[in-house]
Amino acid sequence: DxxxxxxxxxxxxxxxxxxxxxxxxxxGDLSVYWYQQSLDQGLQFLIQYYNGEERAxxxxxxxxxxxxxxxxxxxxxxxxxxxxxxxxxxCASSLRRGGGPSTDTQYFGPxxxxxxx
Amino acid sequence: xxxxTQMEGPVTxxxxxxxxxxxxxxxxxxxSLFWYxxxxxxxxxxxxxxxxxxxxxxxxxxxxxxxKETTSFHLEKGSVQVSDSAVYFCALSDLxxxxxxxxxxxxxxxxxxxx
Numbered sequence: 001d002x003x004x005x006x007x008x009x010x011x012x013x014x015x016x017x018x019x020x021x022x023x024x025x026x027x028g029d030l031s032v033y034w035y036q037q038s039l040d041q042g043l044q045f046l047i048q049y050y051n052g053e054e055r056a057x058x059x060x061x062x063x064x065x066x067x068x069x070x071x072x073x074x075x076x077x078x079x080x081x082x083x084x085x086x087x088x089x090x091c092a093s094s095l096r097r098g099g100g101p102s103t104d105t106q107y108f109g110p111x112x113x114x115x116x117x
Numbered sequence: 118x119x120x121x122t123q124m125e126g127p128v129t130x131x132x133x134x135x136x137x138x139x140x141x142x143x144x145x146x147x148x149s150l151f152w153y154x155x156x157x158x159x160x161x162x163x164x165x166x167x168x169x170x171x172x173x174x175x176x177x178x179x180x181x182x183x184x185k186e187t188t189s190f191h192l193e194k195g196s197v198q199v200s201d202s203a204v205y206f207c208a209l210s211d212l213x214x215x216x217x218x219x220x221x222x223x224x225x226x227x228x229x230x231x232x
Contacts, residue, residue: 045219
């Protein structure tokens with residue numbers, strides 16, 4: 001168990017809809033990352049938040065957005081869903097308060113499997 | 118930009134066979150290198166890592182050495198078990214000052230170990 005939790009585990013929805021994926025980082029971790037895993041694109045970085053602020057952006061579509069709240073949990077919002085958005089979405093966290101030797105290690109949650117029909 | 122190249126898969130081995138999974142990288146800075154493993158139906162787990170040249174990461178009998186001269190981080194295990202059947206991802210993180218950077222992953226390789 002990595003200590004990172006994601007809900008829901010599975011999500012089935014229709015094209016054009018909007019969904020929200022939730023992630024709770026490991027206790028004390030300040031950074032949250034979102035990744036998308038699909039058969040054709042592999043594992044791709046979407047976005048990073050650090051202590052509530054957006055820190056880095058990857059291959060994230062304009063239809064997607066994210067935020068990190070004061071309690072450090074994060075949400076990934078996916079709107080106007082298309083069939084091609086079906087994928088496994090992972091959240092990862094890192095950087096405990098106070099630093100330490102493993103601050104560059106990202107710990108992954110179990111993922112949310114999104115199916116768009 | 119940064120990239121990671123893994124050998125093509127899948128790989129099928131008999132139990133107790135020797136395993137090598139090749140990984141090479143391209144990075145502009147001084148990356149940390151990682152191997153993550155994904156068991157069927159599960160998320161990614163960190164298997165091992167190395168943060169500077171010539172470091173060797175090791176865990177559960179797996180090893181990988183950070184080779185800056187060949188930009189490689191090949192994963193090895195002397196004797197695989199059926200329970201090692203999983204998808205293995207090589208990744209790099211090009212650290213920036215003050216906070217972590219994103220992970221760049223290879224395509225992953227599926228390992229199947231038969232009894």
